[in-house]
Amino acid sequence: MFTEMLERVITPYGVDRYLELVHPMLTVRELRAEVTTVHRSTSDTVTLTLRPTRQWRGFTAGQFVRVSVDIDGVRRVRCYSPACSQHRTDGRIELTIKAHLGGLVSRYLYTWARPGLVVGLSQADGSFTLPVVRPTKILLISGGSGITPVLSMLRTLCDERYPGEVTFLHYADSESALPYLAELRSLAAHRNVRVVFRYPAVHGYFGLDHLRTVEPRFADARTFLCGPPGLMGAVRDVYATLQLSEQLHTEEFLPAPVVVDGSATGQVSFARSEVAAVNSGQTLLEQAESAGLRPEHGCRMGICFSCTQIKRSGCVRNIRSGAVSSEEDEEIQLCVSVPVGDVAIDI
Numbered sequence: 001m002f003t004e005m006l007e008r009v010i011t012p013y014g015v016d017r018y019l020e021l022v023h024p025m026l027t028v029r030e031l032r033a034e035v036t037t038v039h040r041s042t043s044d045t046v047t048l049t050l051r052p053t054r055q056w057r058g059f060t061a062g063q064f065v066r067v068s069v070d071i072d073g074v075r076r077v078r079c080y081s082p083a084c085s086q087h088r089t090d091g092r093i094e095l096t097i098k099a100h101l102g103g104l105v106s107r108y109l110y111t112w113a114r115p116g117l118v119v120g121l122s123q124a125d126g127s128f129t130l131p132v133v134r135p136t137k138i139l140l141i142s143g144g145s146g147i148t149p150v151l152s153m154l155r156t157l158c159d160e161r162y163p164g165e166v167t168f169l170h171y172a173d174s175e176s177a178l179p180y181l182a183e184l185r186s187l188a189a190h191r192n193v194r195v196v197f198r199y200p201a202v203h204g205y206f207g208l209d210h211l212r213t214v215e216p217r218f219a220d221a222r223t224f225l226c227g228p229p230g231l232m233g234a235v236r237d238v239y240a241t242l243q244l245s246e247q248l249h250t251e252e253f254l255p256a257p258v259v260v261d262g263s264a265t266g267q268v269s270f271a272r273s274e275v276a277a278v279n280s281g282q283t284l285l286e287q288a289e290s291a292g293l294r295p296e297h298g299c300r301m302g303i304c305f306s307c308t309q310i311k312r313s314g315c316v317r318n319i320r321s322g323a324v325s326s327e328e329d330e331e332i333q334l335c336v337s338v339p340v341g342d343v344a345i346d347i
């Protein structure tokens, strides 16, 4: 009650804007997190331990969080899956982030994250989780940075003293590119845990032969998969051919509906690039790409927020929610926004 009254008095900024002047972890509404440890286990990954503010409600292994950082005065948001067990007792979460070439936020965190850095955090989201009643046999498959949600599952199962059998199959470029190598080897010492690494340069890419060798009884297992598109597609194809798709669980994001508004009017201006084009009715990400620009993006589905840019003027419609907004200088997601008339974007 007191907080609401206080917020009304200090609108438009909200009480958290003032409290952060005292300390950025002092918040009434916003969920944030402080980096407490930073560890670089490979040449291009950084592992951060985060201490969330009191609003944090915890997560289930396999889910993701949105992390936001301010870079050059612009708030940037990205999704990462915690790699730690959901049963971690100190309330902290662990994120392992691969510094992608050209990845604005991942490179920023890889380079600049230090203990004491405060980032924005969302509550955990996503349905890529283990069933509450654990199956008796589980196969985890991951590749590259897709290791984090399935490692979280493996650590969670180990903390629960899972009595069934679990096989963890991970694809990496090489042993030196593999975060958590030592820990995975020690988890493999559990009686019922098997950990297998595959390096495509040595073993080739995923195929049915790998599956048969690594886990001959894979058809009896519930399989959880996260990795780059090539691996995801190959595993899906094998399971579909064997009519085992129901056994396979992946992080499913539904693509944004394809829309082309044939009656679109107006002009789209990409202000910083000094490029303009007739509004084609497609999403702003597609229109920017058609104009020869290469704005940063990730999922193209409105999930990861990596395509967020500032709209300087004009009106856009979100194709997922249908919401129309015409505020100046507002953040929009290019991949799910279509212009309604003239629009100027700051790219």
Ligand code: FES
Residues within 6 Å of the ligand: 297, 298, 299, 300, 301, 302, 303, 304, 305, 306, 307, 308, 333, 334, 335, 336
């Ligand atoms: S939200 Fe992921 S690319 Fe737009």
